[in-house]
Amino acid sequence: MxxxxxxxxxxxxxxxxxxxxxxxxxxxxxxxxxxxxxxxxxxxxxxxxxxxxxxxxxxxxxxxxxxxxxxxxxxxxxxxxxxxxxxxxxxxxxxxxxxxxxxxxxxxxxxxxxxxxxxxxxxxxxxxxxxxxxxxxxxxxxxxxxxxxxxxxxxxxxxxxxxxxxxxxNLDGVLARGAVRHQISFTTPLREGVISETLAAAMKEFPDVSFGSYPRFLDGGGTEVTLVLRGYDETALQTAQKWVLEKFSAL
Amino acid sequence: MxxxxxxxxxxxxxxxxxxxxxxxxxxxxxxxxxxxxxxxxxxxxxxxxxxxxxxxxxxxxxxxxxxxxxxxxxxxxxxxxxxxxxxxxxxxxxxxxxxxxxxxxxxxxxxxxxxxxxxxxxxxxxxxxxxxxxxxxxxxxxxxxxxxxxxxxxxxxxxxxxxxxxxxxNLDGVLARGAVRHQISFTTPLREGVISETLAAAMKEFPDVSFGSYPRFLDGGGTEVTLVLRGYDETALQTAQKWVLEKFSAL
CATH class of the missing domain: 3.40.980.10 (MoaB/Mog-like domain)
Structure with missing residues (x-):
């Protein structure tokens, strides 16, 4: 047992x-x-x-x-x-x-x-x-x-x-189920070179969250950056997102 | 020298x-x-x-x-x-x-x-x-x-x-150039299960040509198959294509 x-x-x-x-x-x-x-x-x-x-x-x-x-x-x-x-x-x-x-x-x-x-x-x-x-x-x-x-x-x-x-x-019942990794993403007009320091600090503050930063060229010119936060704990992702957005608003 | x-x-x-x-x-x-x-x-x-x-x-x-x-x-x-x-x-x-x-x-x-x-x-x-x-x-x-x-x-x-x-x-001048592999592709309404034997024969007949067969579902229903022939000798590809198409017309 x-x-x-x-x-x-x-x-x-x-x-x-x-x-x-x-x-x-x-x-x-x-x-x-x-x-x-x-x-x-x-x-x-x-x-x-x-x-x-x-x-x-x-x-x-x-x-x-x-x-x-x-x-x-x-x-x-x-x-x-x-x-x-x-x-x-x-x-x-x-x-x-x-x-x-x-x-x-x-x-x-x-x-x-x-x-x-x-x-x-x-x-x-x-x-x-x-x-x-x-x-x-x-x-x-x-x-x-x-x-x-x-x-x-x-x-x-x-x-x-x-x-x-x-x-x-058809494999749904055959495969074992593991821990689901969640993700949150949001977009900022700030450039990668501007947010980098904040992201490095966020990585230290939230070691269980993985951060990805993906720049994109906009059709009308200019760029935007999508931030993707991944991790097993959804609440931690939301907390990390809030933390990052607050720091961003000061940049 | x-x-x-x-x-x-x-x-x-x-x-x-x-x-x-x-x-x-x-x-x-x-x-x-x-x-x-x-x-x-x-x-x-x-x-x-x-x-x-x-x-x-x-x-x-x-x-x-x-x-x-x-x-x-x-x-x-x-x-x-x-x-x-x-x-x-x-x-x-x-x-x-x-x-x-x-x-x-x-x-x-x-x-x-x-x-x-x-x-x-x-x-x-x-x-x-x-x-x-x-x-x-x-x-x-x-x-x-x-x-x-x-x-x-x-x-x-x-x-x-x-x-x-x-x-x-920008790497065009840096990379060495090799033998270019050409490809020819054409489409047939015949099903893969029907053309398979002909393809096997073609592979024997043209050992220097590689044959790929790719079925696709059509939007209006039904399927078609794209045949892709690859090889270094363009003339050999054309000869092989002609050979295959002749056999297909008899199926």
Whole structure:
């Protein structure tokens, strides 16, 4: 019986860190702008899972294998996007099997889903989407049916944003929930070179709050700076914001 | 005298590979959508420098140091974006100095540029932008004046796209030029599961061409697939495209 410990754990949810591995020549070549990182970070953030590192690698077997192995050992979760379709440039599933040193073979349930969906349009290419590391668990795909999958802490999802998002939303009950990091942001017309000293003082005053300062060029000329405060304690963020705004009003 | 060898080298320009390191909590948190990767890949591609890997790390000293050290040893060039402003969350320059085990100190020319630009508005925060690894070479910044810099094969640039682009365009004469990888793309209404076999055959027929297949959901319903062919020989790309299109017309 660990009732006390469990209660304590609920009161102080753990810090959970994730990495994302974006797989695809089309992102590296600049042809396609990745849209999954921003969406996934935001989605995971609400579950209390912090995006801690992202890598983009080409559709090259060895590159995928080594990145997956580095990331799955360094972070609580790894989320991959891209390379699980039916065409021969889709090599992610086989690379994941290699990373875990597992056989790459038909997943019986995935095969049934595809056979049912495609009916007499099923062919070898489409069936390839049912090949996975042995023992992989499926991630439901309500959009185009071919499932994603996960092995241990590595979640393998499609690259098409609509499908990736549908898959990720099916992970809500699967992923552990951690401490949610909140953020407050506000904008000032003061220049970064003017507010820097105040920010340094705020960092000392509120060591549990992380401060980010992001300048932006305005269309009509001039600049503004957005301050972003992040931390686990919402009240502390509000107190820090008030403190900073008071100092700013004197600048 | 290596005349013959040099001639040979010009006829077959080298394959040059680059990595990009995007530094910033704002990208990882999903608050800001990175726009630099697509632009920089495209820009470098035209110089014959291939983007081979990208990493995104938070504003954390150790994470920057270890990523820089891994990437600069693995690739011909590393390009970093973000974290070189005047506020205390800007820690990139100091981390680069640590990665190279170089002192972090005022660069005399950078200091002069900032003093000249800011005049009597100069202060400690703004002067911090002149602190760099000892011996760093400057990258001119025509937009907001605070220069970027490079040490050996690592190029340190601003995160604001407008400034990053201006800095990168100043590197044209500094970077070596490699073999330019061309690409051709075209779209088909055929589904991926239908064209897969033809693509596999094309990959065997044209081993020097890389084939990518990217499905997309259309707004009005249905899907289309974009085929992207990449390679060093433009004529080979055209031949491969013609070959594929002929096979497609029979499907």
């Amino acid at each position: 660990h009732t006390e410990k469990n209660t304590l754990k609920q009161a102080n949810p753990p810090e959970i860190k994730a990495a994302m591995l974006i797989i695809g020549d089309e992102i590296l070549s600049g042809r396609t702008q990745d849209k999954n990182l921003a969406w996934l970070s935001d989605y995971l953030g609400k579950l209390g899972i912090q995006m801690a590192e992202v890598r983009v690698v080409p559709d090259v077997h060895e590159k995928i294998v080594s990145a997956v192995n580095e990331l799955r050992r360094a972070y609580d979760y790894v989320f991959t996007t891209g390379g699980i379709g039916p065409t021969p440039d889709d090599i992610t599933a086989e690379a994941i099997a290699a990373a875990f040193d597992l056989p790459y073979q038909f997943h019986p349930d995935a095969k049934k889903i595809l056979e049912h969906f495609y009916g007499d349009q099923i062919n070898e290419a489409r069936l390839r989407m049912a090949k996975m590391p042995r023992g992989a668990k499926l991630i439901d795909n309500p959009v185009s049916h071919a499932p994603g999958f996960y092995v241990e802490n590595v979640f393998v999802m499609a690259g098409v944003p609509k499908i990736m998002q549908a898959m990720a939303m | 290596h005349t013959e060898k040099n001639t040979l080298k010009q006829a077959n320009p080298p394959e040059i590979k680059a990595a990009m390191l995007i530094i910033g909590d704002e990208i990882l948190s999903g608050r800001t959508q990175d726009k630099n990767l697509a632009w920089l890949s495209d820009y470098l591609g035209k110089l014959g420098i291939q983007m081979a890997e990208v990493r995104v790390v938070p504003d954390v000293h150790e994470k920057i140091v270890s990523a820089v050290n891994e990437l600069r040893r693995a690739y011909d060039y590393v390009f970093t974006t973000g974290g070189i402003g005047p506020t205390p969350d800007d820690i990139t320059a100091e981390a680069i100095a640590a990665a190279f085990d170089l002192p972090y100190q005022f660069h005399p020319d950078a200091k002069k540029i900032l003093e000249h630009f800011y005049g009597d508005q100069i202060n400690e925060a703004r002067l911090r932008m002149a602190k760099m690894p000892r011996g760093a070479k400057l990258i001119d910044n025509p937009v907001s004046h605070a220069p970027g810099f490079y040490v050996e094969n690592v190029f340190v640039m601003a995160g604001v796209p407008k400034i990053m682009q201006a800095m990168a365009m």
